[in-house]
Amino acid sequence: MPRLLSRRTFLFTGAAVAGTAMVAAVGGVGLLSTVDVDGLESFVDGERAVLNAFLTIHSDGRVVVSVPRTEMGQGIHTGLAMVVAEELDIPMDERLSVVFPTELHPAYSNWFNVLGVRPEEASGPVVWVGRRVLGLAGFISTGASASTMAMWHPMRVAGASARQMLIAAASARLGVPVSALTTDDGFVTHAASGRTLSYGQLAADAAVLSPPEDPALKPAAQWRIIGRSQPRVDLPAKVRGAPVFGMDVVLPDMLHAAIRHAPVFGAELAAINNEPDVRAQPGILDVAIVNRRQVAVVARSWWQAEQAAQLLDISWTSTDFDTFATAQMSRDLNAALTSDDPHDAVDDGDAEAAITTAADRVEATYEAPFVTHACMEPMNATVIIREDGAAEAWVPSQAPIAVRQGVYNGASWADVHPASVTCNITMNGGAFGRRSDQDVVAQAAFLAARHRGRPVKLIWSREEDIRGGLYRSHAAARLRAGLGPDGLPLAYDIRVTAQSAIEGIAGRNLPFNPGPDGDRFTVEGLDKPYYTVPSRRVRSQHVPSHVPIGLWRSNGYSFNTFFIESFIDECALAAGADPLAYRRALLRDHPRHLAVLDRVAEMADWGAPLTPGRGRGIAIEECHRSIVAQIAEVTIATDGEITVDRVLCAIDVGLVINPDAVVAQMEGGISFGVTSALMSAITFEDGAVVQSNFHDYPIQRLANAPEVEVSIIESDLPPGGAGEPGIVPVAAALGNAIHAATGRRIRRLPFATTQTIGLRRTRSVLVPEA
Amino acid sequence: MVSLTVNGTSLDIQADAAKPLLWVLREELGLLGPKYGCGIAQCGACRVLIDGQSTPSCITPLGSVSGASVVTIEGLSDTEGTLSDVQQAWLDEQVPQCGFCQPGFIIAATALLAENPRPTDAEIDEAITNICRCGTYPRIRRAIHRAAAARDQA
Numbered sequence: 001m002p003r004l005l006s007r008r009t010f011l012f013t014g015a016a017v018a019g020t021a022m023v024a025a026v027g028g029v030g031l032l033s034t035v036d037v038d039g040l041e042s043f044v045d046g047e048r049a050v051l052n053a054f055l056t057i058h059s060d061g062r063v064v065v066s067v068p069r070t071e072m073g074q075g076i077h078t079g080l081a082m083v084v085a086e087e088l089d090i091p092m093d094e095r096l097s098v099v100f101p102t103e104l105h106p107a108y109s110n111w112f113n114v115l116g117v118r119p120e121e122a123s124g125p126v127v128w129v130g131r132r133v134l135g136l137a138g139f140i141s142t143g144a145s146a147s148t149m150a151m152w153h154p155m156r157v158a159g160a161s162a163r164q165m166l167i168a169a170a171s172a173r174l175g176v177p178v179s180a181l182t183t184d185d186g187f188v189t190h191a192a193s194g195r196t197l198s199y200g201q202l203a204a205d206a207a208v209l210s211p212p213e214d215p216a217l218k219p220a221a222q223w224r225i226i227g228r229s230q231p232r233v234d235l236p237a238k239v240r241g242a243p244v245f246g247m248d249v250v251l252p253d254m255l256h257a258a259i260r261h262a263p264v265f266g267a268e269l270a271a272i273n274n275e276p277d278v279r280a281q282p283g284i285l286d287v288a289i290v291n292r293r294q295v296a297v298v299a300r301s302w303w304q305a306e307q308a309a310q311l312l313d314i315s316w317t318s319t320d321f322d323t324f325a326t327a328q329m330s331r332d333l334n335a336a337l338t339s340d341d342p343h344d345a346v347d348d349g350d351a352e353a354a355i356t357t358a359a360d361r362v363e364a365t366y367e368a369p370f371v372t373h374a375c376m377e378p379m380n381a382t383v384i385i386r387e388d389g390a391a392e393a394w395v396p397s398q399a400p401i402a403v404r405q406g407v408y409n410g411a412s413w414a415d416v417h418p419a420s421v422t423c424n425i426t427m428n429g430g431a432f433g434r435r436s437d438q439d440v441v442a443q444a445a446f447l448a449a450r451h452r453g454r455p456v457k458l459i460w461s462r463e464e465d466i467r468g469g470l471y472r473s474h475a476a477a478r479l480r481a482g483l484g485p486d487g488l489p490l491a492y493d494i495r496v497t498a499q500s501a502i503e504g505i506a507g508r509n510l511p512f513n514p515g516p517d518g519d520r521f522t523v524e525g526l527d528k529p530y531y532t533v534p535s536r537r538v539r540s541q542h543v544p545s546h547v548p549i550g551l552w553r554s555n556g557y558s559f560n561t562f563f564i565e566s567f568i569d570e571c572a573l574a575a576g577a578d579p580l581a582y583r584r585a586l587l588r589d590h591p592r593h594l595a596v597l598d599r600v601a602e603m604a605d606w607g608a609p610l611t612p613g614r615g616r617g618i619a620i621e622e623c624h625r626s627i628v629a630q631i632a633e634v635t636i637a638t639d640g641e642i643t644v645d646r647v648l649c650a651i652d653v654g655l656v657i658n659p660d661a662v663v664a665q666m667e668g669g670i671s672f673g674v675t676s677a678l679m680s681a682i683t684f685e686d687g688a689v690v691q692s693n694f695h696d697y698p699i700q701r702l703a704n705a706p707e708v709e710v711s712i713i714e715s716d717l718p719p720g721g722a723g724e725p726g727i728v729p730v731a732a733a734l735g736n737a738i739h740a741a742t743g744r745r746i747r748r749l750p751f752a753t754t755q756t757i758g759l760r761r762t763r764s765v766l767v768p769e770a
Numbered sequence: 771m772v773s774l775t776v777n778g779t780s781l782d783i784q785a786d787a788a789k790p791l792l793w794v795l796r797e798e799l800g801l802l803g804p805k806y807g808c809g810i811a812q813c814g815a816c817r818v819l820i821d822g823q824s825t826p827s828c829i830t831p832l833g834s835v836s837g838a839s840v841v842t843i844e845g846l847s848d849t850e851g852t853l854s855d856v857q858q859a860w861l862d863e864q865v866p867q868c869g870f871c872q873p874g875f876i877i878a879a880t881a882l883l884a885e886n887p888r889p890t891d892a893e894i895d896e897a898i899t900n901i902c903r904c905g906t907y908p909r910i911r912r913a914i915h916r917a918a919a920a921r922d923q924a
Contacts, residue, residue, distance in 0.1 A: 073868030073904045231864060238869030239857045241803025241843030245870055248802040256797075282786070303793035376807050376815060376870040376903045429805070429870025430903050462808045660864055664909075668867055671905020694812035694901060703895035705907035759812065760899050 037135045038154065039107025040161055040211040049203035051165060052211065053107045054158035055084060061186060061200030063090060066101040068108030069151060070142035070398045071234055072428035072435070073668070074723050075661035078232045082657055083152050086225040087159025087218055089183040090199070098233050100425040104400060106135025112150035113141065118718060120153040141399040143436060143551060145624035145721025148657060152719055160215035162206070169205035170197050229660035234427065244427040246396035249382045249457060255285065257447050257458040258305035259296045260312055264324075264687035265469055265546045267316040268292045274313045281308040288450055290443050291413050298447055302459055309461075319687065321546040326474075326683040330367065332543050333476040336497040337365070342539035345523040349535030354491035358482025362574045364567055365478045368559035368731075368749040369681040370471040373552060374697060377429020378465040381444035383407060384455040389419035391445070396428040398435045402509055406438025410445030416452070432672075433551030437470055437508055466697055467689040470550030471682055473499040475559045477526070479567040487575025488585055491535035492567075496560065498522045500542045504549040516542035525560030525728070530593050530622060531568075531586040546687070553672060554724035557623050558731070562677070562749065565619035565732030570745065579618055579736060580606050587620075592652060592715075596620065596627045599650035599711055604631040610741075613637070614645070617736025619729035624721030626653040627713075630670070632706075632733035636741045640766040642752055644674055644734065646707035651725060654717040662722045666710040669726020675700040677731035678764045679754040698754045703761035744769065772836045776801070777845030787833030792816040794832050795842060803843035803873045807901070814900030817874040818842050824881035843873035846880060855924075856880045859917035867904035874900050879914050888918050 039053025047059040056064040065084050071077045077098040085092055101108065111134040112118065115127055122131070163183055170188040171178045174195055182189050189196045220226075237244050262268070272278075272295060275287050283304035288296045295314055299305035355361060381403075382394040391411065395403050400423040407421045428435055444458040460468060475498035481489045500516030507513050522540045529536070552558065572582035580601050587594045597620050610616060613636055620629040628651045635643045649666045656662055679698045683690045691697040731749060739745050744766070752764035772783050776799060785798055795801040795818070804827055807815030811826035818827045819841040846854040853861065856879050866872045875898065882889055882897040889897065894914055902910070 073866070075867075231861070232866075235861055235864065235866055235869070238866045238872060239853065239860045239876065240847060241873040241876075243802035245805075247806065250800065250802070301793065301797045303789055303797065374903060376805070376813065376868065376901070378806065428868060430868045432903075459806070462810075664864065664867060664906075667908055668905035671907060672903070693810055694808050695810065699901045699903060700905075700907075701901060702898045702907045702910060705905075705911075708908050756812070760896065 037106045037131050039105055039158065042165070042207040042209070042211060044204050044207045049207035051162040051203065051207055052158045053105045054155055055088070055162050057199050057203035059200050059203065061095055061198050063088070063096045063199070065096065065098050067098050068101055068105070068140055069147040070100065070425055070428055070431065072142070072398065072431035074665060075232050075658060076142070076147045077234055078230060079148055079657045079661055080151055080155050081233060082225045082230055083155045084159040086223055087156050088163050090186040092225060092230045092233070095186060102422055102424055104138030104140060106132070107154065109135040109137070109139045110141045110146070110150060111135065111139065113144050113146050114139070118149055118153065120718070138401050138404065140401055141436060143398055143433060145723040145725065148719045149625060149721055152657065156217055157215060160217050161211045164212045164215045165206040165209050166199055166202045168209050169202040173197065173202070173205065226657055227659065230658055232661070245377050245429045246380050246382065246394060246426040247377055247429070247459060249394040249426065251382065251384070251455040254382070254455045254457055255298050255451055256300065256302040256305050257296050257298045257444070257456055258302060258309040259290070259294050259443060259458060259460060259464060260309055260314060261294050261464055261468060262316045264316065264319050264321055265548055266319050266321060269295060270315040270317050272312065272314055274311065278308050278311050281311065284308050286450065288447060290446050294443065296443065296447055296458065298451065298456065302457070306461055319546065321687045324546065324687040325685050326369070329474050329545055329684070330476070333367070333474060333497045334365065336541040336543045337476060337478045337495045339541045342495060342541045343517045344539055345518065346527045346536055346538040348537070349491065351491040351493045351535040351537035354535045355480055355482035355493055358490055359485065360483040360574060361480065362483065362567070362571050363480045364570055364747060365476065366563040366566065366747045367476045368474065368562060369683065370474045370547065371552065371676055371680045372466060372471050372682050372697065373430070373432040373434035374466060374699060375430030375432060375434055378460050378462055379434070379440040379468065380457065380459040381441045382455055382457040383441070383444040383448040385411060385416060385418055385445070385448045385452055387453050390422070391418035391420065391448070392422040392424065393441060393445070394424040394426055395441055396426045396431070396435060397441070398428070398431050400425060402436060402438040403441050405509065406441030407445040409438060410442030411449040413446045414449035416449035432553040433555070434470060436551050437505070439468070439470070462694070463692045466692050469548040471547060472552030472555070472558060473501060473549045477560070477563040479563060481567070481571050483571060483575055487577055489533045489571055492533060493537045494526050494564070495539050495541070496522060496526055497541045497543050499545055499547070499549050501549045501551060501555060503542070505551065521555040523560065524556040525621060525623065526564055528564060530590040532589050533586070554623070554728050557621060557724070557728045558676065561619065561621045561728045562731035562735065565621065565729060566735045566745070566747065569617070569736045569739065583618065583620060593620065593622065593627050596629045596650045596652050596713055599713060600629040600631050600648050603648040603650065603709060603711055604633070606631065613741060615737040615739065615741025617733045617738070617740055619732035619736065621725070621728045623725050623728055626651060626720035626722065626725045628725040628729055630729040630733045632730070632737045634734065634737040634741055636738065636766065642678065642738065642764050642766055644704070644706040646709070647730070647733070648709050649726065650711045650713060652713040652715050653722050653725070654715050654720040656712055657719060659712060662712055663710045665722040666726040667708045669724070670708050670730055671700055671705060673727035673730025674706065674734065677734050677749055678752045679750055679762065681750055695756060698756050698762050701761055738766065772832050774835055774837060775839040777841055783832065785832055787831060789832050790828050791818070791830040791832055791835055791840070792827040795827065801842045801844050805870055805873060807871065812901065813871065814874040814878060815871045817877040817900065819877060819881060822881065822884060824878045843876060846876065854880065855920055856883065856917045859913040859920065863909045863913040863916060865906050865909040865913050867906055871900060871902045875902065875910055879910070879917070882914070883918060883921070887921060889914065
């Protein structure tokens with residue numbers, strides 16, 4: 001993939017260099033050198049000792065770990081606290097707690113997501129510049145399955161550094177050499193004299209010492225926490241129903257707001273036809289036009305605001321998209337599969353010649369629809385802009401940088417310019433990429449600016465949430481392969497079309513825009529360099545629409561792996577080969593991948609016969625530095641109803657911090673993947689989204705949940721990602737299973753039409769044959 | 771004014787009788803455990819016990835529960851804060867991911883076990899209709915069985 005990588009590095013390097021020039025112009029390169037990007041500076045603040053940016057110890061022995069990554073269900077607060085606790089030598093007990101820091105410390109920045117290098121592997125001027133620039137910019141975000149990958153090493157160092165400082169403090173206090181001291185259970189012990197000091201007793205002394213240059217890390221053989229499942233630190237509050245989510249924020253004197261967006265993206269407000277009537281409803285304090293594009297109702301309670309918003313009679317401007325329908329997007333995407341000037345992502349060997357001269361050729365066109373996140377917690381944000389200009393926001397967000405920017409932007413629509421913004425990141429009731437943008441934050445900030453001095457909590461109704469955009473793009477692909485005499489591909493040539501996610505995200509959130517061409521989210525997953533295929537070509541074409549596109553759990557992999565892993569099955573069947581044996585042959589040069597494939601085949605007892613009407617399908621992908629393979633088993637009834645009986649999953653996620661959290665991510669990812677493959681589509685009529693709530697955007701329910709079994713492969717590699725890989729192979733494994741059961745190859749998602757029966761279960765019936 | 775009992779406390783509530791119980795609980799009583807997820811009784815995040823029955827509070831007008839006994843997730847643990855056996859099973863099985871929908875699931879499971887102390891998988895499927903977007907369903911099944919088994923041994 002050299003071209004793919006070089007393109008991406010170029011894009012972001014360009015941005016980093018531009019940013020450096022900007023920072024250098026303001027503060028000089030000297031300032032960059034002095035930035036504490038590692039967060040190891042320490043200080044004492046009252047009875048608490050801040051030993052570094054990740055770790056505070058109170059005099060009573062309580063340890064507070066600052067985890068600058070959003071907890072949205074993936075268990076990251078626990079996983080990263082485990083890493084700190086391991087190095088610090090304290091157990092995961094009630095003395096330890098986790099906070100999301102409000103400070104935007106450079107050490108928290110997510111330069112990993114931009115530069116694509118683990119901190120412990122980072123070197124060179126680009127990384128040096130990038131991490132300092134992005135650090136100064138407060139570029140903190142949670143996504144791309146990267147939190148453990150990016151943070152585990154810095155947080156290990158933070159724990160080890162603090163432990164060494166505590167030992168040094170004990171050494172001075174007891175007058176004994178450091179080498180005579182040991183740590184355990186939150187205490188430093190001098191075995192020879194039997195004297196013991198708690199971390200709480202030592203923390204203030206330790207905090208005035210200099211952090212060690214290169215603290216020794218605990219060897220893996222001595223680990224007692226890493227690699228052993230630990231209970232999630234956030235769950236006791238969650239099973240009590242504690243108010244930990246953004247929606248639960250309650251502040252003195254708070255106002256509540258509901259909102260209505262234009263039904264057609266891009267339309268502007270023409271008129272509110274009944275504003276006096278709406279204002280006359282009980283509890284209504286304000287009806288506000290937001291940035292020309294939405295209407296918000298502010299009230300004493302959200303129920304009052306939403307009731308009044310339901311009465312709004314709004315006229316919107318007409319747009320060029322008022323006749324837009326899903327079929328048109330489908331035609332545009334398919335037409336663009338033969339566009340004249342696609343962007344080359346991979347061009348390795350002469351694929352065209354190899355395909356043209358091959359004895360057997362396989363060719364197929366695939367498609368996947370727009371889909372949305374449908375987080376259980378609808379989008380919301382609470383903002384106050386105080387009289388002195390200090391703004392504060394409480395948001396279930398994946399990106400404090402988007403919160404901060406959203407507050408500035410939204411307030412500016414009311415001509416208010418906050419002097420500062422404090423970001424409080426709450427627990428997220430699901431996120432899946434949806435909470436990386438500033439949309440709801442900016443709206444809340446605008447309302448807060450209109451009601452200066454009072455907090456305003458804006459909650460989107462479920463209908464606004466489903467229709468609120470930032471979807472995963474509709475996408476299509478045409479795949480061609482030429483097979484050699486042994487039936488294996490000599491070459492593949494893939495064209496993919498989608499609307500660029502990067503262009504939309506950058507346009508809404510960043511000061512620079514790399515543009516749509518070569519968007520990695522459009523092509524990721526299509527090229528399989530670990531399959532031994534002599535010639536490979538992948539090209540993409542951006543197809544714009546009026547629909548705003550955003551991040552969606554696993555992004556391009558969510559459609560591309562469906563395309564390529566279904567197509568590989570088609571190649572196998574064309575060659576008369578068993579799909580597992582065919583993939584084994586393709587993976588012959590990649591033992592790490594082969595081990596994952598073999599593990600899942602063993603779990604499923606791949607060769608065992610199934611009764612008629614049942615089928616088994618397999619798929620494998622490498623993504624987010626993990627390798628995941630799944631086998632789905634389905635039953636297709638005579639009327640076409642599909643039951644997913646079970647899904648087996650093997651994953652090599654590198655070093656595993658919290659095994660049960662990885663299992664949970666696979667279980668959840670599989671559920672998410674089954675829902676989208678069978679049920680999910682956002683469709684358009686007359687320019688507007690058709691779906692509105694869970695009755696027409698169904699989600700798998702308990703009665704339909706398949707049995708899931710997960711196996712984690714032992715691995716010596718550093719941690720990979722777990723948040724997204726679980727969903728990635730699901731659609732292809734299901735499609736391949738449907739083919740095995742019925743002989744039908746369904747090349748378009750979703751596979752079925754779904755009804756919810758008596759609110760009890762979903763009934764998904766395979767789409768009729770064309 | 772509507773009189774009812776919430777988590778064992780008798781209350782007289784001054785609010786619009788048409789206001790859904792969910793918003794009365796959240797906005798008037800500060801009980802934020804029941805969640806707004808859909809507003810149309812599809813997802814179950816708002817479920818509470820009304821006279822022991824698991825009920826979606828988002829479509830239940832305050833006026834319809836006059837004289838009733840309402841129990842929210844906050845009312846399941848005892849006065850010392852000890853978790854109910856269902857909540858404990860949820861913790862033991864490490865069920866929640868994001869956790870937003872889980873109060874509704876815990877309420878639904880509490881009602882199920884009150885009626886059917888040893889439900890089969892099929893009976894669980896029949897009774898538990900809530901939506902979890904994170905996909906915690908396998909653990910929810912296990913947690914219900916665990917709570918049932920714990921009661922058997924108690």
